[in-house]
Amino acid sequence: ELKVEQNPLFLSMQEGKNYTIYCNYSTTSDRLYWYRQDPGKSLESLFVLLSNGAVKQEGRLMASLDTKARLSTLHITAAVHDLSATYFCAVDPQLSGGGADGLTFGKGTHLIIQP
């Protein structure tokens, strides 16, 4: 069974600081997604990482994937209040060879950025 573990689960930080969220997973996969969820809202796709060494950046967020270590990171640079949300990583188990695989999500990191 695929397990996806995120840490930390809760993070309170000040504006302007840097921090990294970690996502470990238990099986071979080179397809990992990061989503953002605001309270009571749906999941917004942030990044798609499709190969070992993949790095994607959007604004103050940067995501990377190390498939050998089965680890992805989401790095926040110079945090601002608007980035307060819950961030989920999700792994595609790639069971069906390109078919409709359900994603396995981590528990999410609840991020609060204080002025």
Next chain:
Amino acid sequence: EPEVTQTPSHQVTQMGQEVILRCVPISNHLYFYWYRQILGQKVEFLVSFYNNEISEKSEIFDDQFSVERPDGSNFTLKIRSTKLEDSAMYFCASSRLAGGPKTQYFGPGTRLLVL
């Protein structure tokens, strides 16, 4: 920008009643999914659907659940006899054909409360 839509946004039902949750996936997408999120917990995969049949299902998706694509646009999740523990936010998602990022785009969700 195309998006996944879901109806209703909220549904309250009595235990033992049947509910049907509806979704309209993005029009050129061919893979469809249902997920649920119990309040404060992680997102859990229920079922995926492709070419008018179930592609994959999780242990949660037992005999009380069913999915259907009754016409060219709607994708439905039926819960035959609801239980208290079915109370959750239910998300529909869709993705394109294999070969690309296969990002799953999520709808706004239906909040189901079983009394």
